[in-house]
Amino acid sequence: MPAGSFGAGVGPAGADPSPVSAPTTARPTRALRYDLATRRFVEDGTGAFVDVHPVDQKVAFLLGTEQGSLPSTPTLGQRYRARVNGVDPKQIPAVVTDETRLALAALLAAGDIDLLDVQTDARVRGRVLIAVTYVNLRDPDRTRKTMQTQA
Amino acid sequence: MPLDDLPGRLLVPRRDEERDRIRRDYELRKRTGGGAPVDTGPGTEVWIEASVLADTLQHLHADAVTIANGVTRATATGDALVAWARRMGTDKLPAIGAGGAVIVRTSAGGARIFEGDELKIGGLRYRALAGRIYLDGEQVPVGGRDTGPGTNQEPGAVGQWSATRPGLFPSAIVAEQADGTGLTGGSDVESDEDLRARLDDLAANPPASGNDAEYRALAQRTLGLAVQQAFTYDAIKGPGTIGVVFTLRPAQPGGNRIPSAPQLAELAPAIIGSMPGNDGVLVGAIAANPIDVALRISWSRNVPGWQDASPWPTYQFPAMTQVKTGTTPTATAFRLTGCASTPPVGTTVAFFDKPSGVFRAKKFLTVTSLGFGEFDITCDVSNGASDTLYVPYPTQPLCPWSDSLAAIATPVLAYFDTLGPGEQVDPPFFDPGIRQRRMPPNPSEWPSSVTNRVIAKLFPLPAVGDVTLQLPSVPYEAPTGSPGALSYLTTLKTLVAFPQ
Numbered sequence: 001m002p003a004g005s006f007g008a009g010v011g012p013a014g015a016d017p018s019p020v021s022a023p024t025t026a027r028p029t030r031a032l033r034y035d036l037a038t039r040r041f042v043e044d045g046t047g048a049f050v051d052v053h054p055v056d057q058k059v060a061f062l063l064g065t066e067q068g069s070l071p072s073t074p075t076l077g078q079r080y081r082a083r084v085n086g087v088d089p090k091q092i093p094a095v096v097t098d099e100t101r102l103a104l105a106a107l108l109a110a111g112d113i114d115l116l117d118v119q120t121d122a123r124v125r126g127r128v129l130i131a132v133t134y135v136n137l138r139d140p141d142r143t144r145k146t147m148q149t150q151a
Numbered sequence: 152m153p154l155d156d157l158p159g160r161l162l163v164p165r166r167d168e169e170r171d172r173i174r175r176d177y178e179l180r181k182r183t184g185g186g187a188p189v190d191t192g193p194g195t196e197v198w199i200e201a202s203v204l205a206d207t208l209q210h211l212h213a214d215a216v217t218i219a220n221g222v223t224r225a226t227a228t229g230d231a232l233v234a235w236a237r238r239m240g241t242d243k244l245p246a247i248g249a250g251g252a253v254i255v256r257t258s259a260g261g262a263r264i265f266e267g268d269e270l271k272i273g274g275l276r277y278r279a280l281a282g283r284i285y286l287d288g289e290q291v292p293v294g295g296r297d298t299g300p301g302t303n304q305e306p307g308a309v310g311q312w313s314a315t316r317p318g319l320f321p322s323a324i325v326a327e328q329a330d331g332t333g334l335t336g337g338s339d340v341e342s343d344e345d346l347r348a349r350l351d352d353l354a355a356n357p358p359a360s361g362n363d364a365e366y367r368a369l370a371q372r373t374l375g376l377a378v379q380q381a382f383t384y385d386a387i388k389g390p391g392t393i394g395v396v397f398t399l400r401p402a403q404p405g406g407n408r409i410p411s412a413p414q415l416a417e418l419a420p421a422i423i424g425s426m427p428g429n430d431g432v433l434v435g436a437i438a439a440n441p442i443d444v445a446l447r448i449s450w451s452r453n454v455p456g457w458q459d460a461s462p463w464p465t466y467q468f469p470a471m472t473q474v475k476t477g478t479t480p481t482a483t484a485f486r487l488t489g490c491a492s493t494p495p496v497g498t499t500v501a502f503f504d505k506p507s508g509v510f511r512a513k514k515f516l517t518v519t520s521l522g523f524g525e526f527d528i529t530c531d532v533s534n535g536a537s538d539t540l541y542v543p544y545p546t547q548p549l550c551p552w553s554d555s556l557a558a559i560a561t562p563v564l565a566y567f568d569t570l571g572p573g574e575q576v577d578p579p580f581f582d583p584g585i586r587q588r589r590m591p592p593n594p595s596e597w598p599s600s601v602t603n604r605v606i607a608k609l610f611p612l613p614a615v616g617d618v619t620l621q622l623p624s625v626p627y628e629a630p631t632g633s634p635g636a637l638s639y640l641t642t643l644k645t646l647v648a649f650p651q
Contacts, residue, residue, distance in 0.1 A: 031195075031196060032196065054189075054190055054195065057195070057196060058194045058195060061194060061195075061196070061199065062194060070199065070202075070203070071206070072199070072202035072203040072205070072206045073193075073198070073199055073202045073203075076193070076194060076199065106193070106194065107194075
């Protein structure tokens with residue numbers, strides 16, 4: 001260990017301050033991105049959680065959670081599986097659209113999002129793929145976003 | 152000081168309070184960091200995680216409350232209370248089978264019945280308590296081998312002996328006791344409330360060296376008897392004598408608490424054999440002192456009120472409208488006396504069915520005046536307008552019907568279960584001590600007098616807006632019994648309620 005960086009009489013004897021690092025550019029996330037396919041919070045290449053707008057996170061929770069599966073919040077989520085079970089395949093798009101509106105009712109009523117489109121794919125027996133397209137009215141960029149889930 | 156008036160129980164946050172605390176902590180931390188206000192409302196990640204965490208913490212809070220309650224026996228329950236009992240040298244009393252006597256049929260020379268011989272009534276098992284030769288028509292004391300309130304039997308119930316004994320007919324009939332009951336005293340395991348009261352009595356009156364408290368403790372530990380509370384009268388017939396009476400644990404609120412003769416006979420040897428030989432132990436009987444309770448009630452606005460727009464009858468003192476004595480009422484036809492006004496056809500009235508602990512509705516179909524305030528009534532049985540099973544007894548008073556009457560029966564019945572027998576001698580007593588007085592002391596424990604406490608448990612009922620006690624005139628003291636032989640226990644005869 002060197003005797004110190006300061007000349008005699010300039011700083012405390014033996015002091016060896018490390019050089020000041022560059023200011024960090026990291027900022028806390030507003031909300032974590034929730035991936036409906038993997039049911040995990042998404043991380044980027046550095047291991048940091050990916051940031052999303054809180055309204056987008058709410059949409060992901062509502063569409064990715066089956067109502068009743070979280071006993072602590074029994075009203076959170078959608079009932080796609082319960083409602084499409086046994087329904088005539090021709091009726092599935094209407095049922096899914098209605099259930100999407102019900103699940104997102106609070107966000108729609110609050111003017112947080114605008115629901116643009118609900119697509120369903122029931123070609124594989126026993127599974128319905130669902131794609132919900134919406135725009136986040138609280139996000140300044142107002143881009144169309146699509147969430148995919150299944151029943 | 153505020154600390155002098157703590158609630159005496161551990162307060163823990165409810166689930167929603169816990170969730171909101173977590174949300175608030177999160178919001179504060181975010182704002183302290185200079186961020187904008189954050190949304191932690193329903194559907195957000197914070198909300199979900201706080202809800203789950205709050206649920207998880209409830210188990211810890213529940214454990215904390217259980218442990219805190221066990222710190223004192225006043226709030227201990229379950230295993231913690233049993234642990235308290237064991238530390239004080241006793242235990243929770245087990246379930247008990249009913250006891251009483253059955254009448255046997257034998258051939259001319261009688262039949263020998265052995266102690267423990269089994270008798271079955273409707274699948275429930277009983278055993279003979281005393282073995283000897285019984286003659287035809289004699290009563291055999293029996294006790295329940297099975298336990299619980301279900302072993303109580305009405306007089307006249309027919310049982311079958313399991314064993315065949317020479318000269319003994321296979322069937323036997325439950326004998327009627329002096330108080331009109333058959334086999335009584337069947338009880339579930341001692342409740343936490345009963346055990347706590349017994350522990351309090353043990354602590355306040357430690358049993359030792361043949362004192363009165365030891366007599367009570369022995370009586371309450373008698374095997375085969377569901378003793379609710381034993382009472383002693385020290386020196387009741389002079390020095391060296393002690394009177395002992397006891398009540399039974401009621402099978403349900405308002406159930407029988409008065410021991411039958413065979414149960415009294417069962418207690419005496421259990422006590423006498425364990426106590427000093429020169430003590431004069433007098434096991435006394437308890438006689439019921441049934442009284443009517445009349446209330447005036449205002450129902451709360453959000454519950455059904457009185458059925459009829461003009462409720463009939465109104466409260467009258469001293470003689471209420473009642474079923475005429477000397478008549479034979481049926482469930483749907485009876486004669487009323489003491490009517491201040493003509494009963495309107497279509498009126499619905501209530502009779503209190505004490506054995507069931509509920510009120511029974513009777514709707515008047517026809518009303519025939521007999522003069523002098525007497526009316527013959529028949530009831531409308533169409534569409535279940537009237538109860539068709541309960542038969543009111545002569546002199547039973549009635550009151551207007553309200554669907555909300557159902558709420559008041561159990562608290563009043565439960566109040567009478569807290570009464571104890573009265574004194575066996577009239578005051579004044581020898582001294583301020585305990586000689587000839589009933590112990591536990593009256594009225595601080597097991598009061599023998601009816602007071603305004605009878606309506607205290609009615610005020611918290613959501614159905615009751617206000618209530619006043621009309622009958623009896625309080626304080627109503629139980630009559631004085633007979634020294635060493637008899638105590639009176641005030642019981643509920645019937646309950647009526649009128650508009651305030």
